[in-house]
Amino acid sequence: MSHRPYGHVLIRRPRFSFLVHRRSAVVASVLAVLLAAVFLLGLCVGVRFIPPGDVLRVLFGADESIVVETLRLPRTTVGLLVGLAFGIAGALIQTVARNPLASPDVIGVSHGAAAAVVFGLVFGFGGPTATPLTAIAGGSVAAFLVYVLAWRRGLNAQRFVLIGVGISVALAAVTNLLLTKADITLAQQAKVWMSGSLNGRGWSQGEPLTWVLLALVPAIVWAARAARSAGFDDDTAIALGVRLGRIRLGLVVVGVLLASVATGAAGPVDFVALVAPQVARRLARTPQVPLVCSALLGALIVVSADIGARMLISNAELPVGVLTAAVGGPYLLWMLTRSRAGGAS
Amino acid sequence: MTTHRLAARDLTLGYEDRIVVRDLDLEVPAGRVTVVVGPNACGKSTLLRSLGRLLKPVSGSVLLDGAALRDLPTREIARRIGVLPQSPVPPEGITVADLVARGRQPYQRWWQQWSDEDEDVVADAMRRTDVVELADRYVDELSGGQRQRVWIAMALAQGTGILLLDEPTTFLDIAHQVEVLDLVRELNVTRERTVVAVLHDLNQACRYADHLIAMRDGSIVAQGAPAEIVTADLVRDVFGLACVVIPCPVTGAPMVVPGQPREAG
Numbered sequence: 137m138s139h140r141p142y143g144h145v146l147i148r149r150p151r152f153s154f155l156v157h158r159r160s161a162v163v164a165s166v167l168a169v170l171l172a173a174v175f176l177l178g179l180c181v182g183v184r185f186i187p188p189g190d191v192l193r194v195l196f197g198a199d200e201s202i203v204v205e206t207l208r209l210p211r212t213t214v215g216l217l218v219g220l221a222f223g224i225a226g227a228l229i230q231t232v233a234r235n236p237l238a239s240p241d242v243i244g245v246s247h248g249a250a251a252a253v254v255f256g257l258v259f260g261f262g263g264p265t266a267t268p269l270t271a272i273a274g275g276s277v278a279a280f281l282v283y284v285l286a287w288r289r290g291l292n293a294q295r296f297v298l299i300g301v302g303i304s305v306a307l308a309a310v311t312n313l314l315l316t317k318a319d320i321t322l323a324q325q326a327k328v329w330m331s332g333s334l335n336g337r338g339w340s341q342g343e344p345l346t347w348v349l350l351a352l353v354p355a356i357v358w359a360a361r362a363a364r365s366a367g368f369d370d371d372t373a374i375a376l377g378v379r380l381g382r383i384r385l386g387l388v389v390v391g392v393l394l395a396s397v398a399t400g401a402a403g404p405v406d407f408v409a410l411v412a413p414q415v416a417r418r419l420a421r422t423p424q425v426p427l428v429c430s431a432l433l434g435a436l437i438v439v440s441a442d443i444g445a446r447m448l449i450s451n452a453e454l455p456v457g458v459l460t461a462a463v464g465g466p467y468l469l470w471m472l473t474r475s476r477a478g479g480a481s
Numbered sequence: 482m483t484t485h486r487l488a489a490r491d492l493t494l495g496y497e498d499r500i501v502v503r504d505l506d507l508e509v510p511a512g513r514v515t516v517v518v519g520p521n522a523c524g525k526s527t528l529l530r531s532l533g534r535l536l537k538p539v540s541g542s543v544l545l546d547g548a549a550l551r552d553l554p555t556r557e558i559a560r561r562i563g564v565l566p567q568s569p570v571p572p573e574g575i576t577v578a579d580l581v582a583r584g585r586q587p588y589q590r591w592w593q594q595w596s597d598e599d600e601d602v603v604a605d606a607m608r609r610t611d612v613v614e615l616a617d618r619y620v621d622e623l624s625g626g627q628r629q630r631v632w633i634a635m636a637l638a639q640g641t642g643i644l645l646l647d648e649p650t651t652f653l654d655i656a657h658q659v660e661v662l663d664l665v666r667e668l669n670v671t672r673e674r675t676v677v678a679v680l681h682d683l684n685q686a687c688r689y690a691d692h693l694i695a696m697r698d699g700s701i702v703a704q705g706a707p708a709e710i711v712t713a714d715l716v717r718d719v720f721g722l723a724c725v726v727i728p729c730p731v732t733g734a735p736m737v738v739p740g741q742p743r744e745a746g
């Protein structure tokens with residue numbers, strides 16, 4: 137009988153060896169196929185349906201199509217990237233907080249980013265390059281506030297979530313205040329952004345998001361393995377030679393950056409970061425959230441929700457955030473009612 | 482297994498504003514089993530945690546082979562000192578074999594996640610602690626005693642020359658208590674491991690310790706071979722218990738028999 141970790145396949149070459157969780161790999165493959173299909177569908181649907189065959193021909197270089205290339209492709213790509221980012225961000229922050237409720241959209245990161253972006257829009261520095269930066273600044277400040285306020289000889293998961301929710305509410309109030317002060321057209325623009333919309337998102341949002349994601353790839357690869365140890369108590373982790381404090385900080389920083397830029401690009405698309413990690417974990421049946429599955433599932437949710445947003449009502453578009461909230465809200469309630477005394481489940 | 486030397490110099494330990502251990506000096510006998518006893522809250526866990534760099538000293542230092550622990554990389558320490566804390570928390574939803582395998586963490590790298598040695602050591606640790614049949618069970622669903630053996634297996638898988646165990650026999654029935662302590666002895670004899678264990682049961686302490694440390698209020702009251710230091714006076718001093726000390730009929734080690742029980746009714 138084998139004593140290698142349960143359910144893992146060993147991939148070994150002379151210089152390296154990797155353990156791959158079999159079920160996670162299967163789930164990730166299935167999600168990737170689904171995602172590709174939904175992505176393609178996202179290019180097909182809109183005011184006018186374009187058959188998949190035509191879309192593929194456009195993608196692979198044949199005749200130009202304005203609709204696919206300048207509107208739907210960038211928009212769907214932004215949706216995909218935003219979903220990936222939220223899926224990873226949620227997984228990392230939930231892991232560190234040891235609480236399935238502690239996702240960036242619940243604990244104030246997204247709201248911090250949103251408040252900063254609205255501030256930027258209202259005071260006239262809301263350009264495509266400035267927005268990701270203001271979003272990161274806002275998200276980081278919010279996360280820092282929550283961290284400092286929740287810290288009392290270690291991080292108490294329950295206090296962390298409660299303080300995060302408090303900060304979220306406060307930041308939402310700040311955002312509303314900014315909106316009432318703002319010029320009416322700006323406010324209207326900001327409001328659409330606030331509800332999380334992919335309508336009109338293009339390469340100018342996609343590009344900074346892509347760069348940030350690419351820059352974070354090494355950090356994400358590191359996080360995927362480092363997150364394994366975050367489930368131990370401090371003493372046991374240190375005994376195993378893991379610098380838990382550093383790992384926690386690293387995971388939170390990566391998570392906050394991802395959630396913030398994603399919010400900057402698409403607005404606070406609520407509940408994706410909350411739902412994706414936990415569903416991915418249940419699908420893959422792993423002790424910690426499987427990062428790749430969570431990322432793919434996040435992308436799948438956002439791209440599908442965006443298609444739904446385009447199709448549900450005939451002559452207008454719903455913001456994608458409304459759809460994710462419609463699914464995520466009940467999920468959150470369900471989580472809250474079944475969690476033991478509001479603590480970590 | 483190479484033997485390592487662990488010592489404490491002028492060690493003062495505490496939490497926030499309160500000091501628990503003051504100016505303690507200690508030389509852990511290399512290649513021996515040392516057992517720490519003392520009443521509740523006297524600072525046994527606090528001392529053990531600092532010996533395993535889980536708690537930073539307020540002042541003074543813990544020396545591993547002459548070097549202060551605070552100057553060594555924690556991963557390096559993890560290859561020489563294994564610690565089983567008093568109440569460890571496993572990652573949620575982890576299986577037994579996974580948890581034991583985590584003991585190999587200090588030897589693994591991102592690109593080097595599993596070696597033949599990992600496999601052998603984990604298998605050996607699971608066999609010795611009798612948890613092979615539990616391999617695919619979830620740790621959350623085990624009984625206290627089973628879980629304790631799994632934790633010990635994880636500490637063994639770490640393959641360290643020094644093992645620090647905080648009450649490794651709590652939750653175990655008497656047969657498993659003896660089994661674990663026999664295992665500790667065996668590791669010590671066949672592999673020259675240095676063991677420091679906190680034990681609750683004085684008689685077990687006398688039975689398994691080469692070196693006994695009796696603590697009270699954060700200081701060492703007496704230390705030495707059990708046969709030399711355990712007397713009725715010491716037990717009264719340390720635990721405030723009236724007792725008789727007789728030789729154990731099996732091992733000849735000192736055996737503590739508490740004084741007259743209160744009459745029933």
Ligand SMILES: Nc1ncnc2c1ncn2[C@@H]1O[C@H](COP(=O)(O)OP(=O)(O)O)[C@@H](O)[C@H]1O
Binds near residue numbers: 526
């Ligand atoms: N994390 C902690 N924070 C504050 N005080 C603590 C902590 N751990 C232990 N103590 C205190 O330190 C003293 C010694 O505790 P401990 O070393 O756990 O005792 P023992 O293991 O001998 O029962 C106790 O008074 C306890 O309340």
Ligand SMILES: [Mg+2]
Binds near residue numbers: 527
């Ligand atoms: Mg203790």
